[in-house]
Amino acid sequence: MKKATFLKNQLITSVAFYIIIVGGLLSACKNDKDEVAPAGAFAGKYTAEDSSSDTYIMTIEKKEGNKLIIHNFGGFMYVPIQATASGNNLTIPKQTFKESHFELTLKGTGNLAGDNLQIHYEASGSTNYEEDIWAVRK
Numbered sequence: 001m002k003k004a005t006f007l008k009n010q011l012i013t014s015v016a017f018y019i020i021i022v023g024g025l026l027s028a029c030k031n032d033k034d035e036v037a038p039a040g041a042f043a044g045k046y047t048a049e050d051s052s053s054d055t056y057i058m059t060i061e062k063k064e065g066n067k068l069i070i071h072n073f074g075g076f077m078y079v080p081i082q083a084t085a086s087g088n089n090l091t092i093p094k095q096t097f098k099e100s101h102f103e104l105t106l107k108g109t110g111n112l113a114g115d116n117l118q119i120h121y122e123a124s125g126s127t128n129y130e131e132d133i134w135a136v137r138k
Contacts (some may be wrong), residue, residue, distance in 0.1 A: 037112055039066040039085035046117060046135035050074065058135055073106075074121070074133065081106065088112045092121060102126045 043062040049055045056075030060068055060083075068090070070081040083092045090110035097104050108121025115137035122130050 037085070037088045039068060041088075042068055042085050042090060042112055042117070045138045047138055048075065048133050048135035050131055050133050057138075058133075074131065077106075083110075090117070090119065092119070096125070 040062045042060045044060060046058045046060065047055065048058040054075055056072060058073060058075070059071040061071065062068055066085045068083040068085055070077075070083055070092075072078065073081040077097075079097060081092060082095055083090055085091075088111055090112065092106060092108040092110070094105060094107040097106075103125040104127065105124045106121055108119055110117055110119035110133075117133075117135040117137070119133040119135070120130070121133070
């Protein structure tokens with residue numbers, strides 16, 4: 001009787017040990033959905049479209065650290081736009097552009113999901129509006 005109880009307790013202990021080990025290994029596995037993109041993940045050429053259905057090519061270039069440069073932003077900005085990456089998020093800090101009788105201040109945020117980038121920005125100054133850009137990496 002003692003031997004059967006001992007074997008039963010040993011079996012339960014062994015099974016519990018393996019359950020704990022397997023559970024720990026499974027919890028250590030990464031979930032791809034939880035992975036955060038490095039700043040370089042934003043780099044590339046995108047086919048972009050805004051709410052007025054204008055389509056254009058926008059390019060994002062990675063600089064040092066988490067800094068990015070956006071070329072042809074909104075299909076109308078022919079000067080580089082500064083941005084920063086933090087995981088899958090993009091921030092366009094407030095920046096002002098002046099030319100003779102025209103002034104435009106931009107700021108915005110974005111999110112990268114795979115090859116899809118969505119940006120929401122605000123423009124103010126000589127003109128005031130908010131816009132969304134949907135872009136797909138080429």
